[in-house]
Amino acid sequence: xxxxxxxxxxxxxxxxxxxxxxxxxxxxxxxxxxxxxxxxxxxxxxxxxxxxxxxxxxxxxxxxxxxxxxxxxxxxxxxxxxxxxxxxxxxxxxxxxxxxxxxxxxxxxxxxxxxxxxxxxxxxxxxxxxxxxxxxxxxxxxxxxxxxxxxxxxxxxxxxxxxxxxxxxxxxxxxxxxxxxxxxxxxxxxxxxxxxxxxxxxxxxxxxxxxxxxxxxxxxxxxxxxxxxxxxxxxxxxxxxxxxxxxxxxxxxxxxxxxxxxxxxxxxxxxxxxxxxxxxx
Numbered sequence: 001x002x003x004x005x006x007x008x009x010x011x012x013x014x015x016x017x018x019x020x021x022x023x024x025x026x027x028x029x030x031x032x033x034x035x036x037x038x039x040x041x042x043x044x045x046x047x048x049x050x051x052x053x054x055x056x057x058x059x060x061x062x063x064x065x066x067x068x069x070x071x072x073x074x075x076x077x078x079x080x081x082x083x084x085x086x087x088x089x090x091x092x093x094x095x096x097x098x099x100x101x102x103x104x105x106x107x108x109x110x111x112x113x114x115x116x117x118x119x120x121x122x123x124x125x126x127x128x129x130x131x132x133x134x135x136x137x138x139x140x141x142x143x144x145x146x147x148x149x150x151x152x153x154x155x156x157x158x159x160x161x162x163x164x165x166x167x168x169x170x171x172x173x174x175x176x177x178x179x180x181x182x183x184x185x186x187x188x189x190x191x192x193x194x195x196x197x198x199x200x201x202x203x204x205x206x207x208x209x210x211x212x213x214x215x216x217x218x219x220x221x222x223x224x225x226x227x228x229x230x231x232x233x234x235x236x237x238x239x240x241x242x243x244x245x246x247x248x249x250x251x252x253x254x255x256x257x258x259x260x261x262x263x264x265x266x267x268x269x270x271x272x273x274x275x276x277x278x279x280x281x
Contacts, residue, residue, distance in 0.1 A: 002193040003160060004202075008041045010048060010081065017083045019045040025076035027157050032073035034157045035222050036205030038099055038112050039068055043198050045081035046097040050118055060093040060118040062197045062232065068114035068225045077101060079111070092117045121197060121232045129230075132239050132259040138164045138186040147173065161206060162188045172212040181244035183210050186237045195233040195260070200267040203238050204256045210242040211252060211275055220252065220273040227269035236261030250274055 001009070007027055010019035021041055023033045043063045051061060083097040094117045103109040135141070141164035147155075166184040171177060185207055188195075195203065204227050209220045239259040244252055252275055258267040 002189070003191040004189050004193045004199065007037060008044045008198070010041065010045045012048065012052070013080070017049060019048060019081045019083070020078065021045075021081070022078050023074060023076050025156065026160060028076060029157050030154055030219065031075065033076060034202070034205065035070055035112075035225065036202035038074045039066060039114065039205070039225070039227075040198050040202045041079070042068075042081055042097045042099050042112065042114055043116060043201060046083045046095045046116055047118065047198070049083050049085065049095065050093055060120060062119055062121040063201065063229055064092060064117050064119040064121070065229070066114050066116040066201060066225070066227050068112055070112050070222050070225070071110050073221070074099065074111040075101060086115070092119045121229065124231045126230060126265060129265040130257060132263050132265075133184055133241055135166045135184055135186070135239065138237055141165055141186060142167055142170050142173070160190055162190045163207070169213060172215075177213050177215040179214060181210055181214050183207055183213050183242045185240055187240050188237050194235040195238055197229045197232055200229050200233060200238075200258055201227050203240060203258050204267055204269040205271070207240055207242055207256075209273070210244045210254050211273070214244065214247065216275055218276045220254070220275045223251075223272045223274055225269060225271040227267065229267045231260070231264055231266045233260040233266045234262045234264070238266075247275070
């Protein structure tokens with residue numbers, strides 16, 4: 001079993017719709033578990049219910065859409081998911097799933113709640129799609145592992161990834177943000193796990209925040225995330241592009257698009273983020 005598979009593994013509980021897992025501190029950013037991993041684990045649990053619950057079984061096993069609200073930051077340690085199937089249709093089945101953990105005082109705290117639709121992406125094709133951006137190949141991009149040790153110490157999540165940033169969008173890492181609100185890079189799992197539809201949701205939230213290219217110094221916590229998986233990805237590198245156009249009132253959006261190794265668009269998302277530090281003027 002790969003590191004990624006182990007991280008999103010859940011076991012069925014004794015109560016209907018309950019699954020249990022454990023978040024490792026290998027997947028943290030600062031003190032919080034990466035939100036993409038939290039969503040991937042939640043989708044895994046909901047997918048298990050659709051696949052194995054005899055009363056709610058469907059043939060819809062690929063996550064197609066998710067809308068998630070992050071209520072509190074997930075921490076390393078045990079977690080429980082609670083899921084229910086809301087609707088079973090011809091082409092999509094929709095469910096609700098939430099992630100809970102014991103808080104510091106032992107009281108159970110809800111970390112994330114999401115609605116997600118599952119379908120069958122076998123052979124899915126797009127009649128019109130955004131083209132992948134021109135980028136140097138991975139070997140000519142900047143590895144995240146070359147970041148300062150002080151930065152990597154706070155980003156253990158990056159040790160799980162092979163992330164290569166396009167030098168044209170990485171000036172912020174040397175204190176020279178472009179102000180364009182754009183970051184691009186190549187991504188794959190360091191344990192050589194090949195991407196699948198659920199992993200694409202993690203990929204949509206895996207790059208450094210695009211706020212860095214706008215000159216913001218602090219992290220930008222996700223408040224709401226909407227993601228769409230359009231195809232099953234081919235094996236190999238994923239190409240990810242982030243952009244942001246609108247910032248103000250303590251909120252900003254981050255749009256992400258993912259292409260697979262064949263250049264096909266496979267996933268896209270928009271998330272609403274908070275920010276704390278004003279960009280320099």
